[in-house]
Amino acid sequence: MVEKKIFRIVFIFTLVGVIGWLALIFIAPFLRSLDIPANSFIYAIFSPICHQNPSRCFYLFGYPLAVCTRCLGIYFGFFLGTLIFPVVNGFKSKRAPKNLIFFIFTVPIVIDTLGNMFHLWQTSDWLRYVIGFIWGTLLPYYFIVGISEFIKEWVIHRKV
Amino acid sequence: MEEQKTNMFIPALIGGGIAGVLSGIPIMNCLCCLWIIGGGIAAVFFLNKESPRPLTMGDGAVVGIFSGLVATAADFLVSIPLAPITNKFIANLMERFAQYADEMPSGWETWLDKGAAETHISLVLLGVLINAVVFSVLGALGGIIGVSLFKKDKMKQGEKDVIDVSKDSTTVKDADNNQS
Numbered sequence: 001m002v003e004k005k006i007f008r009i010v011f012i013f014t015l016v017g018v019i020g021w022l023a024l025i026f027i028a029p030f031l032r033s034l035d036i037p038a039n040s041f042i043y044a045i046f047s048p049i050c051h052q053n054p055s056r057c058f059y060l061f062g063y064p065l066a067v068c069t070r071c072l073g074i075y076f077g078f079f080l081g082t083l084i085f086p087v088v089n090g091f092k093s094k095r096a097p098k099n100l101i102f103f104i105f106t107v108p109i110v111i112d113t114l115g116n117m118f119h120l121w122q123t124s125d126w127l128r129y130v131i132g133f134i135w136g137t138l139l140p141y142y143f144i145v146g147i148s149e150f151i152k153e154w155v156i157h158r159k160v
Numbered sequence: 161m162e163e164q165k166t167n168m169f170i171p172a173l174i175g176g177g178i179a180g181v182l183s184g185i186p187i188m189n190c191l192c193c194l195w196i197i198g199g200g201i202a203a204v205f206f207l208n209k210e211s212p213r214p215l216t217m218g219d220g221a222v223v224g225i226f227s228g229l230v231a232t233a234a235d236f237l238v239s240i241p242l243a244p245i246t247n248k249f250i251a252n253l254m255e256r257f258a259q260y261a262d263e264m265p266s267g268w269e270t271w272l273d274k275g276a277a278e279t280h281i282s283l284v285l286l287g288v289l290i291n292a293v294v295f296s297v298l299g300a301l302g303g304i305i306g307v308s309l310f311k312k313d314k315m316k317q318g319e320k321d322v323i324d325v326s327k328d329s330t331t332v333k334d335a336d337n338n339q340s
Contacts, residue, residue, distance in 0.1 A: 142305050
């Protein structure tokens with residue numbers, strides 16, 4: 001009973017967190033278009049985890065989003081994966097996806113990223129987005145399950 | 161538990177250190193958040209090699225959080241000597257940005273010149289703090305993925321090994337539950 005409750009709480013926090021995260025990505029160019037200084041702060045939040053190359057970003061209000069297309073795809077994929085988590089998992093399975101599934105979802109993003117990194121080819125923005133999206137949909141099935149287990153093992157069980 | 165935490169330190173240091181350094185280098189950071197997630201996975205890989213018992217997802221999350229914190233420190237330390245290169249890199253980006261954006265905010269050229277010199281220490285600390293939170297979450301995700309990836313082999317080995325129940329009965333119970 002407690003486990004299911006933890007599961008649900010982690011799910012809600014993850015969903016709210018990813019919605020907030022996505023909102024920031026879109027708020028940044030909006031604030032920049034209004035010349036509100038806070039835009040720099042939001043761009044700065046994302047700068048350590050994204051190259052923010054303007055040629056690799058989607059644009060809104062004439063300014064690039066706070067992350068590149070691949071990262072945006074990952075976050076939107078994460079959002080969709082979280083949204084359908086209760087349907088797919090039903091808050092029952094405490095197991096992460098099988099390794100084969102992980103490799104199927106991960107191989108495209110690894111190949112595409114390495115190919116672009118070594119200038120073997122240049123993928124279009126939309127393809128980068130789709131590849132990131134595919135990978136992102138898988139991540140909540142690790143994150144929600146893992147964080148629930150973490151809270152159960154390291155917080156609740158240690159207190160007892 | 162203390163022993164377990166100590167054991168986690170070295171793998172987290174290696175995984176987080178590598179991830180933090182690579183994510184701090186301007187050209188290498190094109191892999192975005194993947195470095196930090198990869199650092200968490202690497203930390204679990206090293207921990208898994210040393211651990212006498214099968215790792216749980218909670219262990220993966222903890223070592224991932226540690227590796228995220230180490231990555232934050234490494235990223236910050238790397239960014240100091242690389243600041244001139246990074247500024248040049250950002251300047252190039254801004255030039256490209258100017259080509260793509262319809263309008264640039266007023267005074268954006270001088271904004272670059274002001275650069276790090278006028279960055280207030282409190283803003284730097286706030287940046288490090290935010291980095292620490294974001295990197296910890298990504299590191300935890302990497303750690304959980306790592307446990308899922310490397311657990312299987314360890315389980316087989318774990319079945320052969322006799323686990324000292326008296327050391328940590330709670331975790332062993334959990335491991336048994338997961339196996340069943």
